Amino acid sequence: MMLLKIAWRNIWRSKTRSAVVIFAITSGLVGGLFSSAWMNGMAKQRVINTFSYETAHIQLHHPNFADNFDVKRTISLTDKKLNDISKMEGVKAVTSRLIVSAMAATANKNMGVTIVGIYPKTEKEVFGLYKNVDSTTGDFFISKKKNSIVVSKALAKELKVKIKSKIILTFQDFNGEITGAAFKVIGIFKTDNSPWDKTHVFVKDTDLRKVVEIPKGQSHEIDILLDDYEQASFISTDLQSKYPELLSEDWSEIQPYLSFITEYMDMMMTIFIIIILSALGFGIVNTMLMVILERTKELGMLMGIGMNKKRIFLMIMFETILLALVGAFLGEFISMLLINHYGKVGINISSLAEGMESVGYSAISYPVLETYRYMQITVLVILTGIFASIYPAVKALKLNPADAIRTL
Amino acid sequence: MSVIKINNLTKTYTETEVPVHAVNGIDLLFEKGEFAAIVGPSGSGKTTLLNMIGGLEKPTSGSVEVQGQDIAELSSSKLIDFRLNNIGFVFQAYNLIPVLTAKENVEFIMQLQNWDKTKMNERTFAILESVGLGNRVNSKPNQLSGGQQQRVAVARALASKPQFILADEPTANLDSKSTTQLLDIMEKLNKEENITFIFSTHDQRVVDKARRVIKVDDGKVVSDETKSEKGKVKVK
Numbered sequence: 001m002m003l004l005k006i007a008w009r010n011i012w013r014s015k016t017r018s019a020v021v022i023f024a025i026t027s028g029l030v031g032g033l034f035s036s037a038w039m040n041g042m043a044k045q046r047v048i049n050t051f052s053y054e055t056a057h058i059q060l061h062h063p064n065f066a067d068n069f070d071v072k073r074t075i076s077l078t079d080k081k082l083n084d085i086s087k088m089e090g091v092k093a094v095t096s097r098l099i100v101s102a103m104a105a106t107a108n109k110n111m112g113v114t115i116v117g118i119y120p121k122t123e124k125e126v127f128g129l130y131k132n133v134d135s136t137t138g139d140f141f142i143s144k145k146k147n148s149i150v151v152s153k154a155l156a157k158e159l160k161v162k163i164k165s166k167i168i169l170t171f172q173d174f175n176g177e178i179t180g181a182a183f184k185v186i187g188i189f190k191t192d193n194s195p196w197d198k199t200h201v202f203v204k205d206t207d208l209r210k211v212v213e214i215p216k217g218q219s220h221e222i223d224i225l226l227d228d229y230e231q232a233s234f235i236s237t238d239l240q241s242k243y244p245e246l247l248s249e250d251w252s253e254i255q256p257y258l259s260f261i262t263e264y265m266d267m268m269m270t271i272f273i274i275i276i277l278s279a280l281g282f283g284i285v286n287t288m289l290m291v292i293l294e295r296t297k298e299l300g301m302l303m304g305i306g307m308n309k310k311r312i313f314l315m316i317m318f319e320t321i322l323l324a325l326v327g328a329f330l331g332e333f334i335s336m337l338l339i340n341h342y343g344k345v346g347i348n349i350s351s352l353a354e355g356m357e358s359v360g361y362s363a364i365s366y367p368v369l370e371t372y373r374y375m376q377i378t379v380l381v382i383l384t385g386i387f388a389s390i391y392p393a394v395k396a397l398k399l400n401p402a403d404a405i406r407t408l
Numbered sequence: 409m410s411v412i413k414i415n416n417l418t419k420t421y422t423e424t425e426v427p428v429h430a431v432n433g434i435d436l437l438f439e440k441g442e443f444a445a446i447v448g449p450s451g452s453g454k455t456t457l458l459n460m461i462g463g464l465e466k467p468t469s470g471s472v473e474v475q476g477q478d479i480a481e482l483s484s485s486k487l488i489d490f491r492l493n494n495i496g497f498v499f500q501a502y503n504l505i506p507v508l509t510a511k512e513n514v515e516f517i518m519q520l521q522n523w524d525k526t527k528m529n530e531r532t533f534a535i536l537e538s539v540g541l542g543n544r545v546n547s548k549p550n551q552l553s554g555g556q557q558q559r560v561a562v563a564r565a566l567a568s569k570p571q572f573i574l575a576d577e578p579t580a581n582l583d584s585k586s587t588t589q590l591l592d593i594m595e596k597l598n599k600e601e602n603i604t605f606i607f608s609t610h611d612q613r614v615v616d617k618a619r620r621v622i623k624v625d626d627g628k629v630v631s632d633e634t635k636s637e638k639g640k641v642k643v644k
Contacts, residue, residue: 303488405499
């Protein structure tokens with residue numbers, strides 16, 4: 001206790017020098033934590049958007065459906081499966097979809113698209129795309145009109161269509177015949193992933209099923225939303241054993257990129273912080289060497305009156321750790337304020353919007369840093385303090401008390 | 409009963425081209441309760457002798473036995489423990505821990521010895537009272553005069569209940585009044601508690617108070633006189 005007290009008070013003996021070190025640690029951590037939170041927020045948003053618009057948490061398909069999106073490779077008895085899955089623990093909502101590759105044509109242009117046939121009611125329980133269609137851009141299947149279609153803003157621009165415009169969709173039906181139908185645009189959406197936007201259109205399951213002639217009770221995809229996406233792997237495994245004739249994949253298998261960016265961001269943040277702390281560590285070593293030089297006489301006296309090497313070492317180590325911790329707490333506190341503020345209002349880099357959206361990221365990002373990260377940083381700062389104190393402490397232990405006391 | 413026995417003690421510094429014999433074959437005995445001053449001009453070897461008695465420096469040859477234990481044979485870590493439990497130090501430049509109060513400075517050494525908190529508290533107040541600083545227990549060194557700081561240093565040296573106290577030029581930075589006060593306190597502690605004090609000094613006032621005066625020059629003892637009750641010895 002006495003050693004801690006001395007170490008703490010020693011920090012404030014040279015207020016300016018300690019303030020410089022604390023400022024360096026604080027600013028280093030604010031920079032590191034805020035930029036990490038920013039990157040983390042972008043990655044998290046990308047993941048959440050993908051869940052919300054594209055994949056949900058788990059998907060079931062015919063095992064070979066992904067090979068060439070053959071309309072005949074369906075899931076049978078879909079209604080029963082939906083009913084059973086919805087009763088599973090951890091499952092929040094479930095829906096089914098038809099997936100058909102098609103050519104979308106207007107008077108101006110033809111484009112290859114994927115038609116997604118949905119049940120609007122259950123679709124809205126699993127996916128959030130409907131939120132991206134507001135009253136100014138039509139609606140998401142509120143009206144019961146037949147052969148209506150919702151397209152993205154990017155595709156609408158390419159095809160030069162607007163609300164009430166017609167789009168001709170041509171595709172292969174269940175019997176292998178080329179067929180098609182005209183659909184009227186009733187809604188236009190926009191996500192932060194422009195490549196995906198350009199290739200996906202949404203129609204009602206009933207309309208699509210009729211023209212493709214898919215038998216009742218069969219679908220191409222079952223999409224499952226969970227209470228906790230981190231349980232996806234376990235529940236997917238359960239589903240796989242329950243439905244061995246199907247392929248069950250969690251989000252990280254459907255979109256390995258998502259799993260990669262999550263793990264990559266985690267790793268990058270840790271490396272980033274370690275680099276910052278290492279640089280700060282050298283600064284702390286330098287400061288502590290100056291401290292030892294200045295207090296040579298005092299250290300000699302302490303050894304002289306009987307303070308053993310272990311205690312001298314601990315005293316210097318405590319001083320270094322406490323100095324680093326003061327900077328860390330300030331840095332973490334300021335970072336927390338900044339991250340909370342920008343986590344609410346967002347950081348808008350609209351000048352880069354086109355580029356960001358072309359790779360699936362939003363131009364407005366919301367920094368976020370998990371609580372465990374702050375704890376991790378605190379532990380890393382303590383470790384930095386320990387490592388930074390070793391060399392100065394060893395230098396102190398090498399002092400000869402008699403010579404040290406004679407020092408001016 | 410002898411507390412310290414010094415046998416043919418030498419210390420030679422060989423860092424320079426010509427070896428310097430700072431202490432050159434000194435034999436001395438110190439009895440329990442002595443109030444002794446080692447005097448001599450600058451560079452005579454008195455501080456080196458005191459450092460070797462206190463185990464702060466290792467002798468080149470010879471031995472320093474404290475109650476039969478040759479301290480030159482102790483490892484550096486055992487020597488630190490030995491100093492903690494057997495020797496009290498008072499240095500020239502006060503050498504208190506600047507961030508601690510007078511009370512904490514005195515307690516510090518007892519904490520190193522793992523004293524019980526209540527006993528430590530009682531002893532701290534008693535010692536600070538005995539050196540006339542009962543009203544300055546919460547003052548930090550920079551709030552105390554030089555004389556008061558040196559009295560705290562004496563209190564700290566006493567706190568660990570040492571076999572003897574070594575004081576290296578304790579009055580060198582003090583004015584006349586503070587010197588008199590400090591010496592009176594040390595003399596009182598010596599007489600009342602039978603604590604052995606050994607000073608290295610060239611301060612005549614200390615010499616006047618000392619009951620034994622050992623003169624050293626060129627690393628050798630040139631005289632060793634024990635005074636009668638009121639006798640005085642001049643430093644040459």
